[in-house]
Amino acid sequence: MDIYCPVDERCSAVISALLEPLPPLKIQEYYERLLASRNCSTIQVKLDGEFGKGVYAQQDFAEGELIFRDQMLFGCQHPSNKIECMVCSSCFRFIGTVEQQIGRRLYLQSLGLSSSHGCDADEKITDADVSSDTSDDENIGWGESNEEPGGSGSRTRENKKLCPPKEMVETLMRGEFLLPHSDKFLLPPIVPCPGGCKEVFYCSKLCADADWDSCHSLLCLGEKSKAPSRAALDKFTQHANETNDIFLLAAKAIAYTILRYRKLKTSCERKRKLPDSSDCFDLSLLREAWRPISMGHKRRWWECMALPEDVDSSEEVTFRMQIKELAFQSLQLLKDAIYDKECEALFSLELYGQIIGMFELNNLDLVVASPVEDYFLYIDDLHSPEKEEVEKVSHQFLDALGEEYAVSCEGTAFFPIQSCMNHSCQPNARAFKREEDRDGEATILACKPIHKGEEITISYIDESLPFEERRAALPDYGFTCRCSKCQEES
Ligand SMILES: [Zn+2]
Ligand SMILES: [Zn+2]
Ligand SMILES: [Zn+2]
Numbered sequence: 001m002d003i004y005c006p007v008d009e010r011c012s013a014v015i016s017a018l019l020e021p022l023p024p025l026k027i028q029e030y031y032e033r034l035l036a037s038r039n040c041s042t043i044q045v046k047l048d049g050e051f052g053k054g055v056y057a058q059q060d061f062a063e064g065e066l067i068f069r070d071q072m073l074f075g076c077q078h079p080s081n082k083i084e085c086m087v088c089s090s091c092f093r094f095i096g097t098v099e100q101q102i103g104r105r106l107y108l109q110s111l112g113l114s115s116s117h118g119c120d121a122d123e124k125i126t127d128a129d130v131s132s133d134t135s136d137d138e139n140i141g142w143g144e145s146n147e148e149p150g151g152s153g154s155r156t157r158e159n160k161k162l163c164p165p166k167e168m169v170e171t172l173m174r175g176e177f178l179l180p181h182s183d184k185f186l187l188p189p190i191v192p193c194p195g196g197c198k199e200v201f202y203c204s205k206l207c208a209d210a211d212w213d214s215c216h217s218l219l220c221l222g223e224k225s226k227a228p229s230r231a232a233l234d235k236f237t238q239h240a241n242e243t244n245d246i247f248l249l250a251a252k253a254i255a256y257t258i259l260r261y262r263k264l265k266t267s268c269e270r271k272r273k274l275p276d277s278s279d280c281f282d283l284s285l286l287r288e289a290w291r292p293i294s295m296g297h298k299r300r301w302w303e304c305m306a307l308p309e310d311v312d313s314s315e316e317v318t319f320r321m322q323i324k325e326l327a328f329q330s331l332q333l334l335k336d337a338i339y340d341k342e343c344e345a346l347f348s349l350e351l352y353g354q355i356i357g358m359f360e361l362n363n364l365d366l367v368v369a370s371p372v373e374d375y376f377l378y379i380d381d382l383h384s385p386e387k388e389e390v391e392k393v394s395h396q397f398l399d400a401l402g403e404e405y406a407v408s409c410e411g412t413a414f415f416p417i418q419s420c421m422n423h424s425c426q427p428n429a430r431a432f433k434r435e436e437d438r439d440g441e442a443t444i445l446a447c448k449p450i451h452k453g454e455e456i457t458i459s460y461i462d463e464s465l466p467f468e469e470r471r472a473a474l475p476d477y478g479f480t481c482r483c484s485k486c487q488e489e490s
Pocket of ligand 2: 193194195196197198199200216219220221222
């Protein structure tokens with residue numbers, strides 16, 4: 001029994017047009033423009049026959065040298081991580097103050113919202129039925145631990161933490177209580193969403209406006225949202241939070257394309273002096289709006305996703321069908337929320353599967369180090385007797401935060417240039433943040449000397465695995481590695 005999506009059938013011609021590969025010259029031109037717009041001249045994206053696109057050095061690089069930084073096209077913070085850290089929804093810098101970061105986290109923990117009991121990311125994918133709620137977290141409150149610090153009679157938890165008084169946490173969160181030396185760790189201010197939702201925040205008006213224009217205006221749950229149905233959008237978001245946050249990213253890609261299509265159409269109509277808002281569909285404009293997404297390597301999500309270890313190969317067909325069903329459920333919710341008649345093809349299961357598959361195959365983990373860690377390390381480096389004085393204040397918060405006192409911002413993102421880099425089991429580059437890289441951009445560093453003209457490669461897998469395991473891990477990407485290490489070991 002297969003899933004029937006009527007939009008797949010109705011829009012089959014448009015879907016094929018969007019998925020059709022562009023001529024090599026157009027692809028080349030796209031990357032040349034993209035690199036030029038970023039003033040990046042250290043690399044080039046070239047097409048070669050065998051593996052499609054590749055990234056090539058335009059100069060020599062020494063070991064450890066920065067090759068390039070890549071700005072994401074779409075990214076999102078994992079929903080559970082939003083409790084741990086507050087970052088700009090556009091550039092992913094930490095925002096507010098060190099006090100707000102700490103106070104907010106302790107406050108949310110006190111409400112029992114923290115996810116500090118281990119990561120269940122792997123289980124999420126198939127777990128469409130999220131019936132087990134998180135009510136067992138209710139006990140992490142201040143309530144019990146506050147009254148009787150020595151040992152309360154309530155059920156004990158392994159990670160029970162000593163918590164400072166609630167009032168203190170609240171004054172910390174409101175910025176009325178300053179931690180010693182926190183002025184050495186200044187962060188950008190918290191800028192609210194222009195649409196009035198209280199879900200996302202930014203580091204600047206620039207980031208807020210950029211995100212609003214690119215996709216958030218259609219995905220905002222606030223009063224000024226341009227989504228046709230905010231109630232449906234809320235349902236879609238909840239479903240994604242409970243099942244797989246990759247759907248949130250797919251929604252960004254679709255909203256981005258719709259908004260870009262509308263902008264292109266308006267400017268086109270002005271040029272031709274046509275009356276505004278004529279609703280005749282223009283395929284060439286939709287293809288243009290879709291271009292940045294068309295560049296990423298794609299396969300259908302339910303076909304390219306690696307089979308989780310706990311799924312037996314005899315259940316593979318059923319598993320893939322469940323994934324497809326889950327995507328279809330999510331798509332229906334999104335369609336109810338932000339449907340656009342002219343861009344109907346974007347609400348087909350085929351394109352939804354291809355967009356999510358593109359993220360599955362290309363995305364990098366998004367990680368931004370926390371300033372809270374820097375703060376406590378700085379305090380730890382102070383000399384006596386000042387250190388002891390300061391720690392009297394700071395340590396009660398450090399103790400309350402527990403072992404994972406400085407959780408990084410974590411999420412997933414698609415990077416347009418990085419995603420062109422081919423795999424090698426002996427890569428000459430890797431994605432690795434330096435001390436100064438405190439935003440969501442990907443940083444690509446040389447891990448051995450690279451000469452001008454050489455292809456720059458990274459490893460998609462753990463390259464230290466033995467040959468057989470590497471080979472088993474790689475086919476999900478749709479190719480067999482033929483790097484010299486694989487050729488030697490085969
Ligand atoms: Zn920002
Ligand atoms: Zn908003
Ligand atoms: Zn290899």
